[in-house]
Amino acid sequence: MRTQRIHLHHLLHSLFLFAAAFSPVATAAYDASAPTPDNGDTxxxxxxxxxxxxxxxxxxSLSRYANAVQQNPGQLARVAIGVSLSKAHRAASYISNLTHDADYGTSxxxxxxxLxxxxxxxxxAVDEIRGSLKQMRQIGAAGSGAGSFLFQMSNVQTWMSAALTDEETCTDGFQDVAECPVKADVCNRVTNVKKFTSNALALVNSYANKGMP
Structure with a gap:
């Protein structure tokens, strides 16, 4: 039990540090208050x-970023990963609060x-999606060729797939749990997160199939 508490404390600390680092990604980088996007971009x-x-x-979830994306498949994939990261982090923070809720803890x-x-x-999953976003930002850097692009995209695909698997493992873990409020609440939230991660992975795969940064 002591080891589990130390592990949870470490995860909470990591998520706290991540929240401070990530917040500009979904706000400053992709400003939803920008002018109305071009219809072609939408x-x-x-x-x-x-x-x-x-x-x-x-x-x-992505149309609001049409000005930033324009018609760039790589930028669209990056934004989609950023959105999925935000959703996963929010769910992890919510569940971390549940682990300290006496009612849920004694259910x-x-x-x-x-839980x-x-x-x-x-x-x-948060760590893996964050790694994917970091790798996406390095794609197309000066001096990187087609081989480097495919290698980098392979990393992104692997991490996003792993994140989706981790999210599915979360909901699978409740299969043998009797119906209760915490099961319904958590499974509904994480199932929603999985949709964003799945969509981001699909857009990443589409970008990778184009074979160019």
């Missing part, structure tokens, strides 16, 4: 989102264990 996002599993979620040992495991999995 349609580019709509058509790109049609290749994802959740096109409506994709378009509603049953199986539910409590699933703590879920928080750990989401912490891993």
């Amino acid at each position: 349609e580019f996002i709509r058509s790109s989102c049609n290749t994802t599993l959740y096109p409506d979620v994709c378009f509603s 049953g040992s199986r539910a409590a264990l699933a 703590h495991d879920c928080f750990s999995n989401l912490g891993d």
Whole structure:
């Protein structure tokens, strides 16, 4: 139990540091208050989102960034990763609060264990998505050729796939838990996060298939 508490404390500390570092990504870098985007840019996002599993979620979350994206598939993938990172971090922070809630903590040992495991999995997903975003920012740097692009995109695809797997592991952990408020609450929230991660991965794959930065 002491080891588990130390592990949770470490994850909470990491998430706190991440929150401070990440906040400018979703605000300053992609300013939603920018002028009305060009219709062509908006349609580019709509058509790109049609290749994802959740096109409506994709378009509603990314269309506001049309000015920043324009018609650049790499920029669209970066923004999508940034949005999925924000969603995953928010869910991890919410679940970390639940782990300290007395009502949820006493709802049953199986539910409590699933909750703590879920928080750990989401912490891993946050790290993996953050690594993907960092790698995406390095793509197209001076001196990088086609081989470097494919290698970098392979890293991004691997990390985003791992993040999606970690999110799925979180919800899978509740399969044997009896129906209760914490199960419904957490599974609904994380299922929503999975949609953003899945969409981001689809846009990353589409960009990688183009074979050029």
